[in-house]
Amino acid sequence: MVKYRVLRLNVSTGDWKIDEYNVEEVLGPIDIALKIHEELATWSKNVFDPDNAVVIGTGIFAGSKIFGAHRLVVVFRSPESKTIHVSEMGGAGYRFIGCGVNAISVEGRSSEPAIVFVKGGEKGVAEVNIRRMQWNKLEEIYRGYDGYIGAYALEKYLIDTFWNEISSMKARPIVVGPAAYKTVYGAIISVDVDFTKKKFVDGSEEFAARGGGGSVLAQAHNVAAIVAGGSYKPELPKQLTDPTEFLKSMKAILGKDFVQSVNEATVKYRFDPSIGAGGTFGVNYPHYRELLPLFNFNSIYLHKSIRKKLVDLILEHFWKPVKMESFDLAKSWTTCGEPCPVSCKKIWRGKKLDYEPSNALGPSIGVFKIELSRNLIDLADQLGFDAIGIGHVVAWLLESVYKDLLKPEEVGLDRKPNMDPMLMNIDEWSVNAQLAEKILKGLVEGSTDVLRIVAKGVRFACKQLNNMFSDRVKSIGVRFEDLVLYQPYGEEGYMTPNYYWTPGFLLPLPVTGKYWTNYTTTFSEPEEFAKVVATRAIKELEISNTGLCRFHRGWAEKILPKLYELVGAKVDLDQHAKKLYRKIAEYCIKANAKPKLVEGEKAKDVIATLATEFNVEEWNKKFLSNKEDAIKEWISRAIKAIAMQIELPEAWYKDI
Structure with missing residues (x-):
C-alpha cells in the first residue's frame, strides 16, 4: 500500500x-x-x-x-x-x-x-x-x-x-x-x-x-x-507511472482515450472555439456579461441596460486586446509548471491573466483599460498580496473616499477616485489605477494610520474606522462594513468573496472564499440552492484533498474512487469528505470562529437584488417588505438544508 x-x-x-x-x-x-x-x-x-x-x-x-x-x-x-x-x-x-x-x-x-x-x-x-x-x-x-x-x-x-x-x-x-x-x-x-x-x-x-x-x-x-x-x-504503481500502462489503465477506467477525455472536459480552460478564446479571463467576460460585478459590486444596483453598456466597454477595451494578441495573433499560452495539454495560463504582454485577479484590479475598481489592470496585478503579485482579496480592499477604500467616509490623504491619496459607473468614460475612471497603486504600496509601507489599521484585516478595520470617524458615519448614514463584501466569522473573522454575483459566497459555511459552494449567478428557493452548495462543497473538497487541479474536475470527479483503488485505498470518498468537512466545522466552533449572518448592507443586497434580476416574485416581495427578515429566512433555510445534507451538527445552524 x-x-x-x-x-x-x-x-x-x-x-x-x-x-x-x-x-x-x-x-x-x-x-x-x-x-x-x-x-x-x-x-x-x-x-x-x-x-x-x-x-x-x-x-x-x-x-x-x-x-x-x-x-x-x-x-x-x-x-x-x-x-x-x-x-x-x-x-x-x-x-x-x-x-x-x-x-x-x-x-x-x-x-x-x-x-x-x-x-x-x-x-x-x-x-x-x-x-x-x-x-x-x-x-x-x-x-x-x-x-x-x-x-x-x-x-x-x-x-x-x-x-x-x-x-x-x-x-x-x-x-x-x-x-x-x-x-x-x-x-x-x-x-x-x-x-x-x-x-x-x-x-x-x-x-x-x-x-x-x-x-x-x-x-x-x-x-x-x-x-x-x-x-x-x-x-506508485506502474498503472500510474509507466506511460504505456498508464494510458491502458486510464482507458479501462474512463472507457475512452485519456487525452481525449481531458480535452473534452477542459474546453473552457484550454480554448472554446465558440468564443475564440480560453481560460477564465477569455471565457468569463463574454459569458457572464451583465452579471459581472463592477465598481465594487455596485453594478448590482444598476438597470440591465446600463450594465450592458458597461460590458460593451469592457469587451472592447479590456477583453478584446487580450483576445487579439493572445489568441488571434499567437497562442501565448503555457502551463502552471507541470505537463498538461490544457495550457490554461493565457499570457498577455508577459503576464498571466486570469479572470478574478483581472476583475479585482480592473472593472471592480472602475479600471476598464487592460494595460492598467495588468500593471496593477503585477504589482500586487510582486508585493505578495492575494490579488483577489486585495481587490476588495482597494475597491472598498476607493468607494469610502468617493463617498466621503474617508479623506484622500487618510489613505495616502492626492485626489478623489471616480467610482461613478454612469460616467461611461474609461479615461476618467483610469485615475483609479494610479490611486490603487498608491494604496497597494501604502499598505505594505504602513504610510497612514488608516492603512495600518486596514493592514490588520477588513472586518477589524470596519469596527475601528466606524469609531474613528463616527461623525461621518452618522452624517452620511453609511457604515464602513456597508461598502465592502465579506462573510463574517465569530466576532473578528471574515472572508471576502470571489467575483461572482451569487449568494453562494455569502453563506455561513466552514470554508468560503473558494469554490466549495454553488457559485452560479442565479436565485432560487434556499433548499434548492443549498443542494448544489452541499454537493459542490464535498466534491471540491475531494478534488483539493487529491491535489488535483479543479480545471480537471470534469473528468476526474467521475473516477476518483477508482484512482484511489490503484494505490490501495478503498474508501467511500463522499463519506470521507463529509467527515473532513465536519472536522473543519468543529474547528470553527472551537476557535470561536463560527460563521454568522452577513452584516453589511451591500452583502445583503447581493442576495436581495438577485430575486429582482431573476424575477422571483415571492422573494422579491419579501425583500422589499422587510429585507432583514427575508435575508435571515433565506440564509437560515439554506444553511439548515446544507447542514442536513452534509450531516453537520444542529449547533451549526440553530442560532443562525
Missing part, C-alpha cells in the same frame, strides 16, 4: 522528523493538516502563535502521469477568517514531490527570516537545512533585485545565490513577499524556473493566496522561502 509521508519541521530548533501514514488513513494534504492542527490544538492559540502550523503538501498522485495532479495545497489557520482555510497553487507539486515527502508541516518560529531547504534522494529526504537571513537584507531584496521587487525579487535572488543547489534539486522556490510580513493579505508564491536558461517561465507564476497563508508563514514562523526538490520518485 502507498504511504503518505509528512515532514514535521520545527524552524525554531531545526529539528525534524518524518511521519508515515497508510493512504486509507490519510488520503491527502487536508487529512494530514487537520490531524496536525488537532494535535497542536491550534484553535486555542493566536493565529500568529509559533505553535500554529502551515501544512504545505501534494496529493497522493503527485509523481504520476495524471494531468493536473501536482497542485500544492496549503492548509493553515487564516488570519482573516480565524479558522482553517485551504489554498492551492498549480504545478508547484511537480518539483516539490522530489524532496522525498508528500507534505511539509512548518512549525515553530525562526529567530531570523528563514530559507528552508529540503532535498530528496532516492530513498526519501536526504537533507534539511535552514539558512537564516538578516531582516535588513530581506528588506533590501524586497525593495529591488535584478528588475523585480518583493516576492519575485526574493525568488530571483535565491535562484542566483543558490543556483547550484536549486538546479541540482530541480527545485521551484516557494516564497512570500513584503505583504505577508506587513499585512494579513499575504500570499504564498512560486514562479516556475527554466533550468536551461536560469530564468523565470513567463506566465507560470502560481499563488496559494486566499486566506492569508503567506502572512502566517511569515509572521507566525518567520519563513520567507522554502526550496524543496530532489531526485526522489514516489512509490
Whole structure:
C-alpha cells in the first residue's frame, strides 16, 4: 500500500522528523493538516502563535502521469477568517514531490527570516537545512533585485545565490513577499524556473493566496522561502507511472482515450472555439456579461441596460486586446509548471491573466483599460498580496473616499477616485489605477494610520474606522462594513468573496472564499440552492484533498474512487469528505470562529437584488417588505438544508 509521508519541521530548533501514514488513513494534504492542527490544538492559540502550523503538501498522485495532479495545497489557520482555510497553487507539486515527502508541516518560529531547504534522494529526504537571513537584507531584496521587487525579487535572488543547489534539486522556490510580513493579505508564491536558461517561465507564476497563508508563514514562523526538490520518485504503481500502462489503465477506467477525455472536459480552460478564446479571463467576460460585478459590486444596483453598456466597454477595451494578441495573433499560452495539454495560463504582454485577479484590479475598481489592470496585478503579485482579496480592499477604500467616509490623504491619496459607473468614460475612471497603486504600496509601507489599521484585516478595520470617524458615519448614514463584501466569522473573522454575483459566497459555511459552494449567478428557493452548495462543497473538497487541479474536475470527479483503488485505498470518498468537512466545522466552533449572518448592507443586497434580476416574485416581495427578515429566512433555510445534507451538527445552524 502507498504511504503518505509528512515532514514535521520545527524552524525554531531545526529539528525534524518524518511521519508515515497508510493512504486509507490519510488520503491527502487536508487529512494530514487537520490531524496536525488537532494535535497542536491550534484553535486555542493566536493565529500568529509559533505553535500554529502551515501544512504545505501534494496529493497522493503527485509523481504520476495524471494531468493536473501536482497542485500544492496549503492548509493553515487564516488570519482573516480565524479558522482553517485551504489554498492551492498549480504545478508547484511537480518539483516539490522530489524532496522525498508528500507534505511539509512548518512549525515553530525562526529567530531570523528563514530559507528552508529540503532535498530528496532516492530513498526519501536526504537533507534539511535552514539558512537564516538578516531582516535588513530581506528588506533590501524586497525593495529591488535584478528588475523585480518583493516576492519575485526574493525568488530571483535565491535562484542566483543558490543556483547550484536549486538546479541540482530541480527545485521551484516557494516564497512570500513584503505583504505577508506587513499585512494579513499575504500570499504564498512560486514562479516556475527554466533550468536551461536560469530564468523565470513567463506566465507560470502560481499563488496559494486566499486566506492569508503567506502572512502566517511569515509572521507566525518567520519563513520567507522554502526550496524543496530532489531526485526522489514516489512509490506508485506502474498503472500510474509507466506511460504505456498508464494510458491502458486510464482507458479501462474512463472507457475512452485519456487525452481525449481531458480535452473534452477542459474546453473552457484550454480554448472554446465558440468564443475564440480560453481560460477564465477569455471565457468569463463574454459569458457572464451583465452579471459581472463592477465598481465594487455596485453594478448590482444598476438597470440591465446600463450594465450592458458597461460590458460593451469592457469587451472592447479590456477583453478584446487580450483576445487579439493572445489568441488571434499567437497562442501565448503555457502551463502552471507541470505537463498538461490544457495550457490554461493565457499570457498577455508577459503576464498571466486570469479572470478574478483581472476583475479585482480592473472593472471592480472602475479600471476598464487592460494595460492598467495588468500593471496593477503585477504589482500586487510582486508585493505578495492575494490579488483577489486585495481587490476588495482597494475597491472598498476607493468607494469610502468617493463617498466621503474617508479623506484622500487618510489613505495616502492626492485626489478623489471616480467610482461613478454612469460616467461611461474609461479615461476618467483610469485615475483609479494610479490611486490603487498608491494604496497597494501604502499598505505594505504602513504610510497612514488608516492603512495600518486596514493592514490588520477588513472586518477589524470596519469596527475601528466606524469609531474613528463616527461623525461621518452618522452624517452620511453609511457604515464602513456597508461598502465592502465579506462573510463574517465569530466576532473578528471574515472572508471576502470571489467575483461572482451569487449568494453562494455569502453563506455561513466552514470554508468560503473558494469554490466549495454553488457559485452560479442565479436565485432560487434556499433548499434548492443549498443542494448544489452541499454537493459542490464535498466534491471540491475531494478534488483539493487529491491535489488535483479543479480545471480537471470534469473528468476526474467521475473516477476518483477508482484512482484511489490503484494505490490501495478503498474508501467511500463522499463519506470521507463529509467527515473532513465536519472536522473543519468543529474547528470553527472551537476557535470561536463560527460563521454568522452577513452584516453589511451591500452583502445583503447581493442576495436581495438577485430575486429582482431573476424575477422571483415571492422573494422579491419579501425583500422589499422587510429585507432583514427575508435575508435571515433565506440564509437560515439554506444553511439548515446544507447542514442536513452534509450531516453537520444542529449547533451549526440553530442560532443562525
